[in-house]
Amino acid sequence: MGLRETKMERTRRFIADTAFDLFVAHGYDGTTIEQIAAAAEVGTRTLYRYYATKEALVVSFVENGLNAAMEAFEAQSDETPLSEALYAVVDSVERTITENPARLLALYEIFGRTTGLRAGLADLCWSWRRRLVQEILRRPDVEDDELFAELTAASTMNVIEVVVQKWTASGGAVEISDITRGVLELLHTRTIPVPALAG
Structure with missing residues (x-):
């Protein structure tokens, strides 16, 4: 640059x-x-x-946070296990929130009252998830399994969304690190039901 x-x-x-x-x-x-x-x-x-627009200013905060999370993933070496590289993404989001709690709470209040902004946020998250799919596919330990990369990226995005939603619902009263730990421990210690074929 x-x-x-x-x-x-x-x-x-x-x-x-x-x-x-x-x-x-x-x-x-x-x-x-x-x-x-x-x-x-x-x-x-x-x-x-x-x-x-003023709306673009609001979305930019989320965009900057997601870009930082993507950079954290890209900074991981190919030797880093994929699960650890993905944790770097979640950890980056956690740091963004910890450094800017008032902004994030204000952000979600704004999104909650503005339908057009929610649509913009959904588009931004979708685009970011597509980028993560491509970065996952770039890794030598993934081979060329796009379905695997899609599900992995979706799971990572779901973890981020659940953590952020639980934190904002508490009004920032609960430590976000505790929420993150709880979510990840649940995923690793219990089998979360997924849709299954009948029979």
């Missing part, structure tokens, strides 16, 4: 960080694009070059 691209990415992230600080302080509906631009010390037109 060149210097210009690095500066643009820094500005993009600063705008998103500033927007979320305002969303937490004043609520999503109580925050305007003009307020975000002023707080980020950029013009409104500049802000729109980075984010076409």
